[in-house]
Ligand SMILES: Nc1ncnc2c1ncn2[C@@H]1O[C@H](COP(=O)(O)OP(=O)(O)O)[C@@H](O)[C@H]1O
């Protein structure tokens with residue numbers, strides 16, 4: 001088996017050091033030496049060895065103390081430690097294992113045995129690291145899968161809701177408009193009745209007024225226009241929500257075209273100009289000669305509007321929004337950073353959820369980023385966010401070229 005790796009040997013006995021290091025070097029290991037525990041710690045701090053051979057009796061800091069210090073440190077605790085000592089009592093060995101050693105070799109040692117044990121522990125460590133990496137990768141992929149599954153089912157749900165609400169809301173719309181029209185005719189009739197009322201004698205007037213008051217007609221008539229307006233406002237808002245849901249769930253009929261992403265960004269900025277001018281500095285840094293990409297430009301504009309709109313909302317008073325466009329290998333990277341109020345980790349975890357909003361009623365529907373996420377996904381791109389509370393937020397979008 002091929003040997004490679006860095007072995008740190010700690011022993012206060014020059015002779016032992018020489019024998020061990022010669023033996024390991026001849027087996028192709030890189031060898032570093034230390035004469036006591038303190039030297040071990042400073043050597044490890046400079047660069048991490050793959051394994052440590054540790055003598056117990058050493059001046060200044062003995063092997064046990066050194067091992068305890070190593071195991072306390074998150075960065076070093078995974079380095080396998082093998083004790084190599086003249087102490088042969090069981091309690092010495094047990095103590096060594098208890099404080100985290102992986103093996104214990106007694107002196108005088110057999111060269112072949114030391115080599116084999118080192119080989120075994122290096123291999124074990126390598127396999128453990130591979131397993132840990134694989135586990136990390138599985139977790140990352142799983143999180144991504146769960147997220148896209150969630151988005152996909154939310155998309156289907158949203159399309160369903162949008163479809164179902166569309167019809168009844170059309171009734172409300174038609175109804176309210178006709179109600180308003182009817183009422184204005186009714187008002188004309190009431191005016192005619194009022195003229196007739198002037199011609200009544202006192203008795204007739206009293207009888208008329210009695211009915212009028214009994215049913216509180218004056219107040220009721222006065223309330224109707226405001227109520228009708230309120231219903232209309234509600235209907236308009238519901239229509240907007242349905243529009244948003246459709247956008248989020250959109251099955252595309254639009255064709256992809258070759259277009260310049262910077263134009264989408266410029267359009268988004270133009271659309272939002274009124275909301276940020278004189279208050280927020282927009283700093284643009286667009287690389288030259290950016291490649292055009294196959295995209296749905298209208299949708300990309302929508303995505304940028306949503307992100308920049310949030311950035312504007314996040315900035316109280318004066319601030320800055322920086323937008324950069326650059327090519328990274330075979331991707332186009334769009335970065336949108338604001339100097340706004342930022343977000344906590346808990347908030348970041350929810351911002352792409354449909355209907356998640358921290359804005360007051362009337363402020364936002366919570367669909368902006370859900371829609372944006374859908375659009376970026378449709379372009380086979382990725383969107384990531386970094387944020388620091390009270391400092392600002394950065395959205396990073398990668399689109400394949
Ligand atoms: N740039 C930003 N800075 C701070 N918070 C943000 C930013 N972008 C998004 N958010 C948070 O994410 C939430 C969801 O955003 P979004 O989906 O666009 O819905 P809405 O803007 O309607 O609330 C916002 O309510 C806000 O709390």
Ligand SMILES: [Mg+2]
Nearest residue numbers: 306310364368
């Ligand atoms: Mg928004």
